Amino acid sequence: MASVRYMSATRVFSKGTPPAVDALDLDVHDGEFMVLVGPSGSGKTTALRMLAGLEPIDSGHVEIGDRDVTQVPPKDRDIAMVFQNYALYPQKTVAENMGFALKMQRVPRADRDRRVREAARLLDLDEQLLDRKPRQLSGGQRQRVAMGRAIVREPKVFLMDEPLSNLDAKLRVQTRSQIAELQRRLGITTVYVTHDQVEAMTMGHRVAVLNQGQLQQCATPRELYENPVNQFVAGFIGSPAMNLRTVQLTDGGVQLAGKVLPLPATVRTAAGAAGLTELVIGMRPEHLHVTDGSGELTGSGELTGEVILVEELGADALLHVRLPEGGTPVVARTEGRKPPAPGREVTLHVQPDEVFAFHPVTGARLAGQA
Amino acid sequence: MTVLPVVRPEPRRVPRWVGSVGWAVVAWVVALAFFLPVLWMVITAFKPESAAETWPPKFIFTPTLAEFRLAVTGMSPFLIHSVLATAGSTILVLLLAVPAAYALSVYPVRRWRDGLFFFISTKMLPIVAAIGPLYVIALHTHLLDSIGLMIILYTAMNLPLAIWMIRSFMLEVPGELLEAARLDGAGRLREIGSVILPIIMPGLVSTALICVIFAWNELFLALNLTVTNAATMPMFLMSSVPQEGLYIAHLAAAATVASIPVILVGWMAQRSLVRGLSMGAIK
Numbered sequence: 001m002a003s004v005r006y007m008s009a010t011r012v013f014s015k016g017t018p019p020a021v022d023a024l025d026l027d028v029h030d031g032e033f034m035v036l037v038g039p040s041g042s043g044k045t046t047a048l049r050m051l052a053g054l055e056p057i058d059s060g061h062v063e064i065g066d067r068d069v070t071q072v073p074p075k076d077r078d079i080a081m082v083f084q085n086y087a088l089y090p091q092k093t094v095a096e097n098m099g100f101a102l103k104m105q106r107v108p109r110a111d112r113d114r115r116v117r118e119a120a121r122l123l124d125l126d127e128q129l130l131d132r133k134p135r136q137l138s139g140g141q142r143q144r145v146a147m148g149r150a151i152v153r154e155p156k157v158f159l160m161d162e163p164l165s166n167l168d169a170k171l172r173v174q175t176r177s178q179i180a181e182l183q184r185r186l187g188i189t190t191v192y193v194t195h196d197q198v199e200a201m202t203m204g205h206r207v208a209v210l211n212q213g214q215l216q217q218c219a220t221p222r223e224l225y226e227n228p229v230n231q232f233v234a235g236f237i238g239s240p241a242m243n244l245r246t247v248q249l250t251d252g253g254v255q256l257a258g259k260v261l262p263l264p265a266t267v268r269t270a271a272g273a274a275g276l277t278e279l280v281i282g283m284r285p286e287h288l289h290v291t292d293g294s295g296e297l298t299g300s301g302e303l304t305g306e307v308i309l310v311e312e313l314g315a316d317a318l319l320h321v322r323l324p325e326g327g328t329p330v331v332a333r334t335e336g337r338k339p340p341a342p343g344r345e346v347t348l349h350v351q352p353d354e355v356f357a358f359h360p361v362t363g364a365r366l367a368g369q370a
Numbered sequence: 371m372t373v374l375p376v377v378r379p380e381p382r383r384v385p386r387w388v389g390s391v392g393w394a395v396v397a398w399v400v401a402l403a404f405f406l407p408v409l410w411m412v413i414t415a416f417k418p419e420s421a422a423e424t425w426p427p428k429f430i431f432t433p434t435l436a437e438f439r440l441a442v443t444g445m446s447p448f449l450i451h452s453v454l455a456t457a458g459s460t461i462l463v464l465l466l467a468v469p470a471a472y473a474l475s476v477y478p479v480r481r482w483r484d485g486l487f488f489f490i491s492t493k494m495l496p497i498v499a500a501i502g503p504l505y506v507i508a509l510h511t512h513l514l515d516s517i518g519l520m521i522i523l524y525t526a527m528n529l530p531l532a533i534w535m536i537r538s539f540m541l542e543v544p545g546e547l548l549e550a551a552r553l554d555g556a557g558r559l560r561e562i563g564s565v566i567l568p569i570i571m572p573g574l575v576s577t578a579l580i581c582v583i584f585a586w587n588e589l590f591l592a593l594n595l596t597v598t599n600a601a602t603m604p605m606f607l608m609s610s611v612p613q614e615g616l617y618i619a620h621l622a623a624a625a626t627v628a629s630i631p632v633i634l635v636g637w638m639a640q641r642s643l644v645r646g647l648s649m650g651a652i653k
């Protein structure tokens with residue numbers, strides 16, 4: 001077991017292009033489950049491969065367990081990786097696949113067999129499967145064999161590169177919790193790459209959000225949700241995504257849908273200090289509450305618009321509401337039982353302290369944490 | 371018992387089977403056109419010499435093994451030379467082509483394109499243009515009419531093709547797999563031996579087979595650079611044409627015998643051959 005540390009680690013694929021990973025500084029604690037998340041091209045996979053030693057590091061350092069491994073070849077880093085397409089050796093049996101690394105380390109056969117069997121049991125892999133070839137297995141079984149190959153090595157760090165992306169939706173949710181549970185049991189430091197923010201939020205002890213090669217924020221899932229440091233993180237974390245709009249600043253708040261949406265004093269002060277006339281506000285769908293006009297909520301902002309689409313999710317429904325001023329519809333989450341029909345006019349209420357405000361140019365959060 | 375209503379599909383104007391039968395006919399016609407000369411050769415081999423040269427060809431005759439008996443006599447030295455030259459060169463080709471292909475595909479060396487082009491460019495020169503220098507070199511190195519020379523030449527002849535073929539098979543091996551092997555602690559040799567080779571084995575077999583066929587059938591170099599000590603099967607066929615008299619049945623028998631090893635090897639490697647040759651085609 002070990003901690004992992006990126007110190008200004010940079011990877012440039014070709015001269016003249018922006019770095020794929022730009023001066024990444026990240027500490028992963030001993031035994032922690034760290035998720036790297038971001039859209040494609042954000043550098044998350046490159047960052048993982050730098051840790052694996054599959055991608056050279058152009059400047060900066062990478063440490064595993066306080067040892068600088070920047071120049072150490074992959075096999076000597078004491079890590080194990082689960083690949084997106086599993087990368088099982090097609091000509092070897094499941095047992096041979098799982099034991100290959102141990103064979104390379106010249107672990108005696110009896111010892112090897114024991115550890116392979118242990119790992120198989122840990123993963124609920126049937127013993128009969130051990131003599132099969134990978135192509136005779138289902139997708140879910142292959143995924144578990146790939147996990148098993150990593151576990152057998154008893155490495156200091158697990159690296160996982162979108163290991164669930166080839167599974168169907170149901171199996172993915174199931175395997176997601178199994179991996180998280182397994183990691184907690186083994187207590188091995190894990191760096192996990194995904195583009196799926198739900199996976200990131202549910203699995204990670206902490207989540208590092210990357211965009212265009214730069215670390216945006218690294219925090220616990222709850223902290224990311226409640227206190228995103230910028231517009232990118234706010235828009236990326238949370239499902240459905242936060243409603244973001246550029247609006248004009250007025251007295252006491254901002255101008256939206258023909259009305260004044262009140263903002264907390266701290267935000268107004270920050271916006272004033274920055275000399276802004278407009279800013280970007282963000283409202284999460286679950287913070288927009290539908291009312292029929294009766295039972296006014298005091299002190300809250302009010303948006304009125306026409307429902308153009310209802311997405312039924314069972315427990316909830318998502319309303320797409322077009323505001324009078326046009327633009328992309330606002331999405332509100334509402335109770336699933338009796339959602340307003342499309343075409344109806346609804347009023348959405350939002351509490352001022354649940355409205356996020358961002359700098360329109362830099363995207364930085366205004367007034368920071370409340 | 372309930373009777374399920376029979377749902378009839380929309381009638382097509384041209385039934386589906388017409389198309390498949392049509393293509394089957396085309397395939398058979400083409401296959402027969404290629405096979406006919408071979409069939410003629412085999413049939414003629416069983417004829418007595420007197421019946422071989424009649425026109426129109428006779429299809430009813432008493433088969434005889436006389437020509438085979440005649441053809442086989444004196445064949446064994448040629449056969450041995452051919453087996454040695456073919457097997458020796460094919461093994462050497464594979465030993466050289468695998469590392470060369472690896473260096474040109476998996477971890478490409480600098481200027482690998484130039485290397486790749488150089489290999490294939492050696493096949494562009496007509497072999498006739500090189501035979502003079504080859505003869506002189508062979509003469510001065512005392513290699514004329516030796517199996518060793520034929521092994522070297524057939525290796526040189528087949529190596530470019532083998533490198534190109536094996537390289538394309540190696541490119542098919544997923545990169546993730548090689549990275550997994552590196553993480554698992556496999557060195558270069560291990561990586562080739564226990565990861566790459568098992569995967570490209572069908573391709574390797576078909577490459578070997580093509581090398582065998584080319585070396586076995588090669589005549590020009592053998593004709594010009596060997597006399598007796600290293601003369602190969604195609605030379606034997608040449609020599610079975612007598613100066614005078616009838617020889618068609620005799621030649622057909624000798625040619626049939628000479629074809630048997632290649633056909634046999636091809637038939638044994640059929641499955642790998644099809645898989646290997648189509649490896650790049652299906653992705």
